[in-house]
Amino acid sequence: MRAWLIGILLVVGLHAGTIQNDEAFKSAVMSMGGDNKLILMIYTTEDCPECAYMKQKVFHDKMVEPYLSKNFVVIEKNVHKSKLPDGYDFFGIPTMFFIDKAGNKKETMVGSKRAQPFLKELHRIRGIK
């Protein structure tokens, strides 16, 4: 019985689970309150200059930052350290997933972008029904 329970726990431990059960996602949804924002989930690694560029430069661009904070909640997952939710595989770093409150994936973006085209993409994604 004990071995069986340990087995179950191990399986649960290894299984990342759905996006709706992801702690960071749940916190992001909570932080929105009544706002109808989208979640931007960015996959990173420690040795990824493109990730640093997005996080340190593009996200804080004077045009991008106000729009991003008004319409999105950013969560970061280091793919070497975090459990990744089911259905959110990646083929390159950084990968950015845009997800609505209910946990529906609306768009995926692979790689970095300069501030202006990134902002244009944010506007487009925000407009997706």
Added chain:
Amino acid sequence: MRAFFLAAALGVTLSAYDAAHLKKALEEKECIGCDLRGANLSKIDFSGADFHGSNLSGADLHESIFEMGDLSDCNLSGANARGALFWKGTMQRSDLTYIHAKSANFKGTHLEQSNLAHADFRGTKSWKANFTEANLMKTDFTGAELGDAKFVRTDLRSANMKNALLWRTQFSASVMSKAQCAQAKKEESLLDNDVVCR
């Protein structure tokens, strides 16, 4: 007529690959010191393959994957490498003159002492690539992403860097035009004191 014969002779030379070498390359994803001139190697996954010392001049490599592959000491002059992926590969001391590599991926690729004269690197993803002691005469880096890339002991003056992304790009013991230096500073590149802007 003479021009026709010359062109025909050149054409024969460019696609005069060794059929046995091509077969080996396609079947084993490895061919060291092979003659693959003008061969069609497009849209194939060669991840981790070893082609070092091979002649791939004029070969068609477009949209192929050479992730972590060894292409050092190769001749890739005039090859079509549009959209190819050389991620974390090694291309040291290779001849990349006149290569067509528009939109290819050279992230983390080792290009030390390579000859990139007249190479088309427009729109490449070349983050963290190493261009130490590379020949960059008239290399076209228009719109290339060169963030965190390394340029040591290079002469960039004739290279086209228009709209290139140079965030944290490292320049050391290199010669650059004044316009390139201004662009690099604006883009938050890391310029060592031994960089000459003239």
